[in-house]
Amino acid sequence: MASSQTTTTEDRAAGHARRQAELRKRSSGRLMIFGFLSPSLAILLFMVAYPIFSLIYYSFYNFSALRQTTMKPVGLSNYTFLLSDPELWQRFVFTGKFVFICVTLQMLIGIFVGYQLQKNFRGRDIIFTLLMMPMMLSPVVVGFLWRYMLNSEWGIVNYLLSSVGLPKVDWLGQTNAALWAAAAADTWMWTPFIVLLATAAFRGIPETIYEAAEVDGASPAYRFFRITLPMSAPVLFIALILRLIDSFKQYDLFVALTGGGPGSSTETVSYAVAKTAFSYFYTGEASALAVILLLIITGLSMILVRHLTKMGEKY
Amino acid sequence: MTNARTSMIDLATRWLILGLLIVYTIYNVGPIFWLLLSSFKSRMDLFSMPPKLFFTPDLSGYQSVFGVGAAKDSASAVGVFDSLVNSIIVSVSGTALAVFFGTLAGYVCSRFNFRGKGDFMFFVLSTRMLPPVAVLVFYHLMFARLGLADTRFGLVLVAIFANIGLATWIMKGFFDGVPKEVEQIAIVNGYTRMYAFTRLVLPMVKGGIAATAGFCFIFAWNEFAFASILTTTQAKTLPVKISAASGATGIEWTQICAAGVVLIIPVLIFFYLIRKHLLMGMTFGVLGRR
Numbered sequence: 001m002a003s004s005q006t007t008t009t010e011d012r013a014a015g016h017a018r019r020q021a022e023l024r025k026r027s028s029g030r031l032m033i034f035g036f037l038s039p040s041l042a043i044l045l046f047m048v049a050y051p052i053f054s055l056i057y058y059s060f061y062n063f064s065a066l067r068q069t070t071m072k073p074v075g076l077s078n079y080t081f082l083l084s085d086p087e088l089w090q091r092f093v094f095t096g097k098f099v100f101i102c103v104t105l106q107m108l109i110g111i112f113v114g115y116q117l118q119k120n121f122r123g124r125d126i127i128f129t130l131l132m133m134p135m136m137l138s139p140v141v142v143g144f145l146w147r148y149m150l151n152s153e154w155g156i157v158n159y160l161l162s163s164v165g166l167p168k169v170d171w172l173g174q175t176n177a178a179l180w181a182a183a184a185a186d187t188w189m190w191t192p193f194i195v196l197l198a199t200a201a202f203r204g205i206p207e208t209i210y211e212a213a214e215v216d217g218a219s220p221a222y223r224f225f226r227i228t229l230p231m232s233a234p235v236l237f238i239a240l241i242l243r244l245i246d247s248f249k250q251y252d253l254f255v256a257l258t259g260g261g262p263g264s265s266t267e268t269v270s271y272a273v274a275k276t277a278f279s280y281f282y283t284g285e286a287s288a289l290a291v292i293l294l295l296i297i298t299g300l301s302m303i304l305v306r307h308l309t310k311m312g313e314k315y
Numbered sequence: 316m317t318n319a320r321t322s323m324i325d326l327a328t329r330w331l332i333l334g335l336l337i338v339y340t341i342y343n344v345g346p347i348f349w350l351l352l353s354s355f356k357s358r359m360d361l362f363s364m365p366p367k368l369f370f371t372p373d374l375s376g377y378q379s380v381f382g383v384g385a386a387k388d389s390a391s392a393v394g395v396f397d398s399l400v401n402s403i404i405v406s407v408s409g410t411a412l413a414v415f416f417g418t419l420a421g422y423v424c425s426r427f428n429f430r431g432k433g434d435f436m437f438f439v440l441s442t443r444m445l446p447p448v449a450v451l452v453f454y455h456l457m458f459a460r461l462g463l464a465d466t467r468f469g470l471v472l473v474a475i476f477a478n479i480g481l482a483t484w485i486m487k488g489f490f491d492g493v494p495k496e497v498e499q500i501a502i503v504n505g506y507t508r509m510y511a512f513t514r515l516v517l518p519m520v521k522g523g524i525a526a527t528a529g530f531c532f533i534f535a536w537n538e539f540a541f542a543s544i545l546t547t548t549q550a551k552t553l554p555v556k557i558s559a560a561s562g563a564t565g566i567e568w569t570q571i572c573a574a575g576v577v578l579i580i581p582v583l584i585f586f587y588l589i590r591k592h593l594l595m596g597m598t599f600g601v602l603g604r605r
Contacts, residue, residue: 028508033429036419040439040479043416047476048442051453058453065456113339116332129587131340133347136582138537138554141575145350148568154362156349163365188346193597200594200602238598249446252539256558270448277452278544290449301444305437312491312601 052294059288066281078288087264088272088289094179095248095268101183102190102247107240109187110194115228117195118202132192139189143256146185147172175265178258182266185257186247197239201232234311241304245297269293354572361568376573380553391567394548398556399577405467405542405552406535409474413535414528416475417482421600422512424483425490426498436484440599443480447540458545465547473541478531481599485530488600489523490516526592529585536582553578 059079062072082088117128134142149156150171158168171181205228213223229236251270254260260267260275267275273293277286353361357373378384382396423429424436454473463469493516501511517524542552551559557574586593594602 029427032508032512033423033427036423037435040416040420040483041435043472043476043479044439044442047472048438048445048450051450051457054453054457055449068456109339113336116336125587125590129583129590131343132586132593133579133583134343136533136537136579136586137575138539138578140539140554140558141350141571141578144557144566144568144571145346145575148353148572149346149349154364154366156366159364159366188342192343196593196597197602235598235602238601245444249448251446251448255539255543270446273446273448273452274544277448277455283452283456286452290446290452293446294449297444297446297449298441301441302437304444305440308440308599308601309433309436311598312488 055287055290055294058284059291061284063284063287064281065277065283074284078285079292082285082288082292090265091267091269091272094266095250097179098183098186098250098268099244099247101179102186103240103243105183105187106191106194106243107236110191110239111198111236113191114195114198115202115224118199128196131195134189135192137189139252140256142185142189143253146181146188147257150181172258173262175262178262178266182253182257186250186253189253190243190246194239194243197235198232201235202228204235205231234307238304238307238311241300241307245300245304248300249293249297350572350575353568354576356569356572358569373569376567376569376571377577379567379570380573380577391570394551395553395556395570395574398551398553401467401470401550402536402552402554405470405474405550406532406538409471409478409535410528410531412471413475413478413482413531414486414524417479417527417531418486418517418524420479420483421486421488422490422516425487426495436487439480439483441480442476443599447477448544451541451544454541455544464545465550467550469545470542470550470552473545474531474535474538477538477541478534481534481596482527482531484599484601485527485596486520486523486600488595489520489527491600492523493519523592526589526596529589529592530596533582533585536578 060073060075062074062078063070117124117131137145150158152158152168152170152173155171157171162168169177171177209227209231210223213227218226249270250268251274254266254268254271258266260271269289270293273286273289276282276289352368354376355372355374356367356370357375360367360370360373374384375386375389378386379389379392379395380399381387382392386392387396420439424432458464458469463472497515497519498508498511501515502508537554538552539554539558542550543555543558546552546555553574557571589596
């Protein structure tokens with residue numbers, strides 16, 4: 001009887017100590033969470049949240065950065081003006097065409113090359129690093145490099161075309177040719193990215209699955225379309241979304257390659273934001289356009305993050 | 316008979332694949348080769364038709380980038396070397412700070428569950444996706460008001476914010492690869508969590524920190540949109556400076572090509588050093604964990 005009483009007291013004391021320790025641990029954990037996150041959070045609130053809320057605020061005003069004293073609230077008219085502006089729709093159509101061509105080409109070429117490069121061979125690291133080179137350049141340099149190569153008179157591309165008997169093309173002087181020129185430059189730069197991801201995805205497929213298919217006498221096409229592609233689909237999907245987002249907001253490349261021209265026919269949505277804000281100084285209107293752009297990109301990002309977190313749980 | 320035909324088709328497919336790979340390699344490597352070649356061309360050789368493969372190398376492009384030799388005083392070369400210095404200062408300090416903050420945040424996101432963690436992680440990553448021009452509309456005003464316009468400090472701030480998300484996610488990936496038992500054992504043995512983090516866990520992710528720094532450096536080094544709008548004279552970085560390298564005689568192609576080569580060299584070195592973590596860096600620390 002006495003002994004059982006002592007045990008309960010001891011138990012209680014031990015329980016108390018454990019709870020104390022637990023509490024201390026939890027509060028030290030809280031301190032760590034707070035201490036470790038707050039610098040990042042502070043910077044991001046100041047550099048992202050504050051600007052975005054300000055943009056939303058400005059988007060309801062008629063306002064120019066040049067005359068900051070006169071701010072007139074105009075309600076939704078910046079938005080209604082933009083959405084009824086055929087020129088803006090043209091920017092969206094152009095951006096859409098550019099995104100579609102770029103992403104399609106990059107995925108097709110990237111998957112093809114990645115499939116061929118999945119095997120181990122000597123010097124693979126070096127060859128891979130060399131293949132990745134376009135991705136390492138600054139987008140402005142890429143823009144200038146292609147502008148240099150695509151010059152209609154003395155550019156190397158037209159020289160090569162004419163040396164095999166094809167007509168010279170005024171690459172940057174016509175809207176359609178300029179669209180394809182920009183797509184060629186973007187594809188040049190970013191296909192290596194798809195190659196990188198696709199190769200890794202293909203190499204992650206267990207050999208035993210292929211061996212089983214081999215036994216069943218599967219053709220190479222069957223192997224590729226029924227095993228390789230479906231099994232690497234999650235990774236390829238992430239690659240696709242990343243390229244969608246990046247090409248949709250493309251700005252640097254066009255500054256250096258086409259300067260938005262000929263005329264204003266190769267202006268992307270991002271380019272239009274920059275032009276409205278920093279050439280015309282229609283800050284209110286630019287803010288509204290920026291908000292629209294942000295909404296689209298945030299939508300795409302949400303899809304991306306959902307898939308990334310799902311992958312993170314699986315691997 | 317059928318066998319012969321199948322092997323014919325096989326052979327044809329193999330040649331077709333080889334042919335396509337060669338075409339892609341030319342498309343991939345050709346422009347880089349042309350960039351390197353053109354960076355050594357004089358103005359005369361640059362515009363010659365047919366384009367020259369062999370010529371006497373002209374170093375004026377590199378001279379103006381590094382601010383040495385005869386070409387450093389030409390009108391288009393003024394301030395180019397300063398912009399290279401700006402690029403180095405901004406990207407190195409921006410990288411160091413982004414990796415520091417990202418490592419702290421990444422550790423907490425890897426080890427703790429807290430309210431709003433998912434939202435925080437989304438918010439952090441979404442900064443990586445943000446179209447620069449959108450926030451620039453406001454930065455343009457904010458930087459002028461705070462006296463940050465055209466300063467290196469302002470650009471460092473941008474480099475931190477632009478890379479913190481990437482750093483956090485990649486570092487979370489590396490921390491996820493370290494077993495939780497490391498801290499548990501340390502705590503059982505009477506050490507604090509802070510001790511376990513700094514003395515045990517951090518040394519285990521040294522390679523990861525280096526790789527993260529490599530990635531942040533590459534992005535900061537190549538950044539153009541922010542630097543082009545937020546600088547006017549003093550704080551221009553090299554990518555911005557060369558985009559304005561059009562003198563009285565038109566665009567200074569030799570100088571642009573030389574700057575392009577100078578810009579790619581550190582990136583190439585980093586890429587090779589972090590090649591094992593390339594996949595991880597490109598997928599925000601989600602894939603390719605080792």
